[in-house]
Amino acid sequence: MSDKINIVIDTIGGDNGAYVCVKGALQGIKNHKDVKIFLTGHKSEIDLILGECEYNKDQIEVIDCSEEVSLNEPPVQAVREKKDSSLVVGLTLLKKGEADAFISAGSTGAILAGGQFVVGRAKGVKRTPLAHLLPTSGEPSLLLDCGANVDVKPEVLVQFAEMGSIYMKEVCGVKNPRVAVANVGLEEEKGNSLVKAAYSQLKTNKRVNFIGSIEARAIPYGKADVIVADGFVGNVIIKLYEGLSKMILRELKSAFLASFSSKLGAMLIKKSMKKTLRKFDASDKGGAPLLGLKGLVVKIHGNSKEGEVISAIDQCVSFVKNDVSGKIIKGFENSEE
């Protein structure tokens, strides 16, 4: 690693185009003088945006790519064939050690495939989970896996618990993170066969502070710092969080338009209500790192704006400074494959 932290931002694939990536990157290098950002994508387009801005030229490098990975193509094939795409070029920099982190708002499938095939899993890591910070009434909880691995074995959930604990400790500063498994009840005999087997392994695992099961109704109350689930269940949780929060907001808005007094009332509470509901927008918590790879790959929401790009850069800086990848690699190198 050079004395600078090198972060690649893939400027292709997000709903809001290269503009939000470039603007986010420029704010990121202002916030972090020790960060250099590589922007992969269409150079002409990126240069046009950069041309209108003032910034420290030493902290930005544009890498022109001739190919694009689209949302609709088969991910594995796309990653294998499109060597000059902004995604594969960026991940290759990470693989070679020329970058410390990679951020993309592109296709989740392609990012997962690229993480596996281009960057590669750390030794001993069985599966690489997508980890998401979930908003709660207290501090955010880390949910993993949010959709990378839908069919897993119990020992994989145990590894997720270990990786999640390292992440929460090193990136979020939580001492002795409380780890729970998403379940249908609190008693040890509750759960499907996967969760029951994982429960009994977690109970005796000395590397995590396992507090038992968490029912879905308790998740919004922040009762655990790390919540482990298979990628199917985790994906249902993260997406229901997103859908239900948005829906309730929309319904409230239309209810407020129903009468004159409620319209007036809505004006008066607008500010405090917005603040609360923003808290529950899962997409607003920065990116979702794919843990357990040989380098840091962060997936941000497809419709990310400048703000999310900036948070993802902050997150990468903490991750790299605290050597989270290194700690995960070290923690697993002696595990059996």
Next chain:
Amino acid sequence: MSDKINIVIDTIGGDNGAYVCVKGALQGIKNHKDVKIFLTGHKSEIDLILGECEYNKDQIEVIDCSEEVSLNEPPVQAVREKKDSSLVVGLTLLKKGEADAFISAGSTGAILAGGQFVVGRAKGVKRTPLAHLLPTSGEPSLLLDCGANVDVKPEVLVQFAEMGSIYMKEVCGVKNPRVAVANVGLEEEKGNSLVKAAYSQLKTNKRVNFIGSIEARAIPYGKADVIVADGFVGNVIIKLYEGLSKMILRELKSAFLASFSSKLGAMLIKKSMKKTLRKFDASDKGGAPLLGLKGLVVKIHGNSKEGEVISAIDQCVSFVKNDVSGKIIKGFENSEE
């Protein structure tokens, strides 16, 4: 079946005691002149409540029971051993054909076990799912299974789809109900091995109007009338719905107390906000029937009040009048075991 609809209400096991069950029953018989209600539980306690009310004595019968099934005891054992509990006595009336439906706010585990062992599965039915109406921005969607069967085979999900379709058609009056499987993506190749296999079976099933997968973020928008999932995933969905809705309401309330203007605003919007948030309270949609048994067993929320007991009675009346049990039994009697 007599010309009356006979419904048993188990008055023990709910958080709010016998009072809400008895009061709900009295309103139920006022609403439905053709209903007779059997109240199982502690006769002395029930009679005390009845003594204060005026009602048609022909429509209420109290059955004294000497035992109680508590929330903390192993369900199967409780059902086997406590023959004179309000739960087992009530289910036995159903089994014998002396009652058409059974409602309880008691332990879910014990109700499920009692349904299986006392009432019994209909011929051809592989598993009996707990079905819940989920509030959405449109009409409610029926989610099944909400937690009765956590490890299932693909053909079980297909049966859930068939039973759910019959229920939505006959009880909720939905013509040609749209059936979807809860999934992590919309494309056919998405999902865990269970869902992928169920998808391909549902696609060619002529008894249901299968519209494909539904992602969790689309569930609150009412994009399907029937949503099938294994009991683990379904339980996560129903409980997260409940927890997140309550949480957002609580956070909004405390945000409104933050300033004078927001307090004033909150007074003005109180009514329309309450209405909206009540819509999203999953516990407010009556009971959850356990489908596929030889009789109708309805589980209501542990903290149900009079209103939920009344909705559950309405639901039982529709169910019995439309002979939903009979239609499910007929639909499956030729299936392979």
